[in-house]
Amino acid sequence: MGQRGFFITFEGGEGSGKTTQCKRLAIDLEKAGYGVLLTHEPGGTPISEQIRGILLNREHREMVSTTELLLFAAARAQHVSERIVPALDEGRIVISARFADSMVAYQGYARGLELELIHYLNGIATQGLTPDLTIVLDLPVEIGLDRARQSRESMDRMESERIEFHKRLRDGFLTIASQEPERIKVIDAQMDPDRVYEQIKAEVDRRINEKDNKWRN
Numbered sequence: 423m424g425q426r427g428f429f430i431t432f433e434g435g436e437g438s439g440k441t442t443q444c445k446r447l448a449i450d451l452e453k454a455g456y457g458v459l460l461t462h463e464p465g466g467t468p469i470s471e472q473i474r475g476i477l478l479n480r481e482h483r484e485m486v487s488t489t490e491l492l493l494f495a496a497a498r499a500q501h502v503s504e505r506i507v508p509a510l511d512e513g514r515i516v517i518s519a520r521f522a523d524s525m526v527a528y529q530g531y532a533r534g535l536e537l538e539l540i541h542y543l544n545g546i547a548t549q550g551l552t553p554d555l556t557i558v559l560d561l562p563v564e565i566g567l568d569r570a571r572q573s574r575e576s577m578d579r580m581e582s583e584r585i586e587f588h589k590r591l592r593d594g595f596l597t598i599a600s601q602e603p604e605r606i607k608v609i610d611a612q613m614d615p616d617r618v619y620e621q622i623k624a625e626v627d628r629r630i631n632e633k634d635n636k637w638r639n
Contacts, residue, residue, distance in 0.1 A: 426510055427516060429516045429517045429518075429552075430555050430556075431517075431520065432517070433524060434595060435563060435592050436567055438566050447626060457512065457513065459505065463498060464497040473493050485579075490529060491525070495525070507551065510551075522547070522610075523598055526589050556607070559611035559618070561611040563588040567588060604613065
């Protein structure tokens with residue numbers, strides 16, 4: 423792979439399987455000899471994890487949308503500076519469960535905050551960094567929430583939002599994907615997890631090979 427690393431993000435609604443698929447991909451890429459950083463948002467650093475605790479605490483139901491937006495941006499800024507950029511500079515593959523697209527989908531399309539403001543804050547928080555490849559795991563909201571309930575002891579503040587919120591969220595991710603088809607690959611997460619992973623791995627291998635060939639040329 424080329425001198426700079428390769429940045430892969432996973433997006434999608436609750437219960438879509440992002441964490442599971444990220445871990446599986448990281449293991450396979452490490453076996454193939456790549457240096458890999460597996461991380462997630464909100465979180466990924468000690469400071470960002472503390473912000474995560476505030477954001478997802480179900481007792482914080484009085485949190486206003488603007489506060490939520492700024493906290494997500496702050497957590498991302500720390501994550502990018504402390505972990506993601508250094509890993510990419512080392513030539514590693516970075517895999518993150520959620521990144522900037524989540525803020526556009528959650529706080530923009532689902533919460534209704536101004537998209538221009540969100541893109542501006544994301545630009546600051548990410549230092550202009552854009553993923554090389556984003557995988558959106560898509561499935562009907564009801565199925566995703568049911569999966570989430572079955573796999574967790576309790577639902578966090580975001581997961582506990584009303585069904586209408588999650589439907590706007592799904593529509594948001596699909597809208598983002600339609601706007602950037604070169605970067606974003608949508609995969610049907612209703613399929614068997616092994617079939618989902620086969621599609622993920624095929625897309626990742628294709629994109630990494632493309633990057634390698636461009637660098638060699």
